Amino acid sequence: EAGVVQSPRYKIIEKKQPVAFWCNPISGHNTLYWYLQNLGQGPELLIRYENEEAVDDSQLPKDRFSAERLKGVDSTLKIQPAELGDSAVYLCASSKQGVETQYFGPGTRLLVL
Amino acid sequence: KNEVEQSPQNLTAQEGEFITINCSYSVGISALHWLQQHPGGGIVSLFMLSSGKKKHGRLIATINIQEKHSSLHITASHPRDSAVYICAVETSGSRLTFGEGTQLTVNP
Numbered sequence: 001e002a003g004v005v006q007s008p009r010y011k012i013i014e015k016k017q018p019v020a021f022w023c024n025p026i027s028g029h030n031t032l033y034w035y036l037q038n039l040g041q042g043p044e045l046l047i048r049y050e051n052e053e054a055v056d057d058s059q060l061p062k063d064r065f066s067a068e069r070l071k072g073v074d075s076t077l078k079i080q081p082a083e084l085g086d087s088a089v090y091l092c093a094s095s096k097q098g099v100e101t102q103y104f105g106p107g108t109r110l111l112v113l
Numbered sequence: 114k115n116e117v118e119q120s121p122q123n124l125t126a127q128e129g130e131f132i133t134i135n136c137s138y139s140v141g142i143s144a145l146h147w148l149q150q151h152p153g154g155g156i157v158s159l160f161m162l163s164s165g166k167k168k169h170g171r172l173i174a175t176i177n178i179q180e181k182h183s184s185l186h187i188t189a190s191h192p193r194d195s196a197v198y199i200c201a202v203e204t205s206g207s208r209l210t211f212g213e214g215t216q217l218t219v220n221p
Binding site for chain 2: 003004040041042043044045048056091093101102103104105106107
């Protein structure tokens with residue numbers, strides 16, 4: 001069974017540019033998460049989807065971050081415009097039901113110059 | 114003060130040693146997770162537990178709900194166990210709150 005797929009794996013952009021990350025969860029997993037992980041720290045939840053509905057986006061900086069999961073499968077996380085402080089690893093995870101066991105993707109490492 | 118505190122932050126051991134990583138939390142939880150993250154790699158779920166003890170191979174996880182404390186033990190450690198081990202607690206609303214992780218290095 002394929003795991004959570006994320007792309008790109010690495011992204012370098014200049015500040016004020018837009019950037020988008022894509023996540024394909026494990027087949028059959030209706031819950032999808034986006035996390036941000038700074039160096040030396042644990043992941044922090046940005047948004048959680050149950051199917052296509054965002055059920056927890058309280059930690060998402062909505063002035064510059066947006067996410068969508070239109071058909072309840074793949075998801076895209078966008079930052080526009082990116083700031084230097086957005087440099088981090090963006091992790092996507094999925095689970096079958098609630099928060100039983102989450103399966104994490106390899107992450108997208110973003111560097112904003 | 115973080116809701117989830119791990120200790121130690123960094124741990125270096127010799128191959129074969131018994132290793133313990135601790136996690137303390139300050140909130141009510143429905144479950145606790147231990148996760149492993151290799152450099153440049155994704156995060157792998159090791160255990161989810163809400164009481165008692167679980168064992169998988171050389172890994173053992175215990176939790177004491179009354180004391181709000183969990184431990185992850187590795188027996189007969191090996192260099193391939195070198196990774197960051199992260200404790201995460203599941204709170205109301207099915208949210209996970211993560212500790213900062215423990216960097217484990219096992220030397221041959």
